[in-house]
Amino acid sequence: MNTVIILLITFPLVFLLSLLFEGIDRKVHARMQKRIGPPIIQPFYDFVKLFNKERIIPMTASSRIFTTVPIIAAAASILGASIPVASLIAGSNVGGDLIIILYLLTISPIMVMIGGSSSGNPYGAVGFSRKMTMLIAYEVPMLICILSVSVNYTSLAYYDIVLTQVKIGSLLALARPSMAAAAAAFVLCMPAYTETVPFDMSEAKTEIVHGSLVEYGGPYLGLVKLAKSASNFALSFLAVSLFFYTPALLERYFSPELGGAMLLCLVTTLIFMVFTMTVPRTIFARLKIGQAFKFYWLVPLTLSIISVALSILGL
Amino acid sequence: MTEKFDEVKEVKVDYTRLRVPLGPVHPALKEPISLTVTVRREEILDVVIRLGHVHRGIEALAETRNLIQTLYLVERICGICSHSHTTGFVQALEEIGEIELSDRSLHLRSLIFELERMQSHLFLIGIMAYEIGFDTLFMFTWYEREKILDLFEEITGNRIHHSMNTLGGVRWDLSPSFVEKVNCSLNKIEKSAKYIQEVFQDKTVEKRLCGVGVLDYDEARELCVVGPTARGSGVKVDIRKAYPYAAYSELKDDFSVVLRNTADAQARTQVRILELFESINLIRAILEKLPDGPIYKESVIKLMKKIPEGEATSLVEAPRGELLYFVRTNGKEGLWRLNVRTPTIPNVLGLKPMLIGSEIADIPVTVASIDPCMACANRITVVDQDKRETIVTDLKNLRNRGKKQ
C-alpha cells in the first residue's frame, strides 16, 4: 500500500515539474533566439486556459475514441514519469521495471496517433503514418539499449540500476564502453520520442498543420500537450538517473537517500534536458521522414547493437 | 458541440491514395493559395493549383479612379514589392506624358528598389528557414530585415508601403546624414548576409533543400518563369540588364546577374542570397554617384492634367522577377485600362512540374522557394475563372451589386 501512497504524491509533483520544465525549455529556446520569451510559468497558463475552452468534437471524428484518447495519453505519460521519481523518493523499486516505464511512455504517442486518425482529417492521417514510421525507427534502438543495460547488470529493476552507480561510485555512462554506447543511443532517441525538432515531422506545423493534433482543441489539446511535456520530463529524468546519476559521484559526502539527492538529480535533469532537447531544437532544421528513419537505423541502432555486443563480451 | 466541416468531409480518407487540401488557409502559406494534392503515402501524384482567393478587382477599380489615386492603389496590390508596382505604373505614365525626370530622383528610385529587393529576399530566406522548421534562423534573418525596414521608415515614413514614387519623381529626399546611416546599416547587413550564406550551407539545411522542386532549364524556358526562379534554373533573365529603367543604365557595371544551374530549391535560395550582395554593391554605387538636383517636378495635380490620352507598357525587375504594366489613359486624369502581369503568375505555373513526384514534406519548401506571394497573382488568374463562374451563376447578382455601389 505504501507504494500507492507514494505514487499518489508523485503524481501531482510530476505534473507540476513537467510543466515547469517545459516553461524553462521555452524560455531558454527564446533566449537563444535573442528573444525574451514567455514567462517560465507560461505552460500553466496555457493548461488552465485550454481547460476553460469550449470542447469541440468534429463531426467527422468518432467521438468516443477522440475524447478518451487524450486522457489515457496524459495518464500514461505521468504514470511513466512518476515511477522513477517515486522510486527515488521511496528508496526502493516502486511498481515495476524499466520495460514497464518505457511501455507507459510509448502509450502516449500511440494514443495521440489513434486520436488524430480518428478525427477524420487528412492531416491526421498523414500524421498517423509519419508517427508510425518514427515509432518503428526509435523504439527498436531504445529497447535494445535497455536490453544491453539488463545484460550488464542482470536486472531490469530501475532502482537497482540506479543504486549500482552508487556502488561503483561512477556514472553508468562512464563505467564501461558498452554503457557509453547505450547512453548515446538512448539520448539520440529522446528527441524523436517527444517529437521535438529535428524529429518533429509528425507534428510539423508548416507541413501538415500539427498532424494528429490538427482537430484537437480545448481541454483535449491541453491533455495531449501535458502528455508530451510529461514524457519529455520522464525521458530526461530516466536518462539522467539511469546513465548519469550525479549523486553517485558525491556519495562520499552525501547520502543518496537524502532529499538532496533528489534535488541534485532534478537539477542535472534540467541541464541535461537543455542540452539534449533545447539546444538541438534551436540549431537544427527539421529532417524529412525518410532522412530521420535512415538516421535512426544507421546511428542509434548501430550504437545500441554495439552496446549489446560489448556487454555480452563483458566490456 | 458539433461543427460544420463541409469541405473536409468530401475528402476520402484512404491510406493508399489521399487527397490533402493544402490551403487556402495553411500555416505554411502566409497568403491564400489552394493546392489540392493527391498523394500516395508521402509521394505526390498530382497537384491542382487554384488561385483567386485574394482577388480584389484592382484593375477594374483603377478604371474608376484618377491617376494619383491609382498610384496608391497599385502600391497596395502587394505589400512586399510595393515599390516595384508604383515604379512600373509611374514609368508608364511618364512615358505617356513625356515627363523627364531628374537624375537624382531616378537614382533614389533605384535605391529604394534595391533596398526593397534585399528586404524581400531576406523575407523569403527567413520563410524558407521557417518552412524547414529552423526557427532560429528565421528569427535571425528577420531580425536583420528589421534594419532595412528601419531605413525605410526613416527615409519614407512607413515600413512597408513606402509611397516613394510620385508622378515625375520621388517624394522624399536623402540628406547626407541619411546617406551615412544607410552606409552604416549596409555594413551590418553585409556581415549578417555572409553569416546567412554560411548557415545555408549547413548539412541539415542542405538536406532539406538540395534536389527539391527541380525545374530544369528547358522547362523553365517553356513556362517562361521569371526572376530568381528562372535564374536558379540557369535562365539568364534580368530586366535591369535587358531593358534598363530608372538609373540602371548608368549602374549596369555595378552588378551582375546571379545564375545557378542546379535548378532546385537550394539554387533558388542561393540566387537570392547572392543577390543580397549584388544589391549591397548597387546601393553603395548609387550613394556614391548620387547626383544633385530636384527630386520632383511640380504638383501632381498639374502633371496629371498634362497627361494625354495614350498607352504605354513598362517593365521592371521586381524582387520576384519581371513585372509588366500596361496603362491606357483617357486624357481626363483617369484610366481606360490598367493591366498588370506579375511575376508570381508564370512562377506558379512552374509549381506543378516541381511538385509532382516529390514528398509532402517538400511542398512548403518548394512553394516557398518560388516565393509566391499571392496578393498580386490572384488578380489576373481569376479573370477567366471568374467569367466562367459569373456567366453560369449570378450575372444578375453581379449587376445588382454594381448598381448598389
Add this chain to the structure above:
Amino acid sequence: MKLGNMLRDALRALLHKPVTVRYLTRAGEMVSVPERYRGKIVYDKEACIGCLLCIRTCPSGVITTTEEKKVSFNISRCVFCAQCAEICPTDAIRLGSDFEIVTSEKEDLIVQ
C-alpha cells in the same frame, strides 16, 4: 563547421541581453518613431482654406466636407500615404507620430 557557428551564436545569445524592446511590458520603454513617420492625421482646422484639393487626391475616400466648408477625416479608411499633406497648400494636414491607433469603436477614428 557551420553548425558550430549556429551553436556558438545560440549560446552567445543566451548570455547576452535579448534584443527585444519591452514595449507594453515595462513601463516607460517605448519604441522610437522616426521624424518622417506617417501616423495618425493631425488637422489644423484654422489653417484650412477649404480648397478641397485633398479630397481630389486622397486614394481611398477618407476625406469628406463638413458644413462649415472644412474637411473631416475618417481614419478607418486612411492608408497613411500623406498625399493630402503633400497637396495641401496651407499645410493644414500633417501626419503625426501616433501609430497606436487601436480602438474598439470605429467612431474614435474620425478626425475633425
Add this chain to the structure above:
Amino acid sequence: MKIAARSRIKSPWLFHLNTGSCAGCDIEIVATLTPRYDVERLGCILVGSPRHADVLLVTGPVTRQMLPRFIRVYEQVPEPKVVVAVGVCAISGSPFVGSQMIEGPPDKIVPVDVYVAGCPPRPEAIVNGIVTALKKKFG
C-alpha cells in the same frame, strides 16, 4: 474564476487569417514573432489550426473567394474567442472599397473586438491591439 480569466489574458494563441490583404499586414503580423517585438513574451504563439486559437487576427477586406472560408475558420475557433481586425483593409475595406469582389469589411460578417488602424500597422500596434482586445474581453 479569476485564474481562468487571468490565464486567458496570459496565454492568447493567435491564428492569422488573410482574407485578401496585400500581404503588408500579414508580414507585419509575422514580424511580431521576431526577436525585436517577440509577442511570445506575452504568451502568444502563432498556431496553425484555428481549433487551437483564442485570438483571430483578420487582415484584408474579405474577398468573395475567401468569404466562406472566413466564416468557417471563425466557427472553428472555440469559444471564448477574440477577433482583432488588423489594418485599414480589415476595418473598412479601404482602399479597395467599391470593388465588386469585396464582401467585407470583416465586421459586417463576424463581430470584431478591436480595430488596429494602419497600412500596415507597426508590429507594436498589433501587439497593442491584441493586448487591448484581451483586456476588453476578459479583464
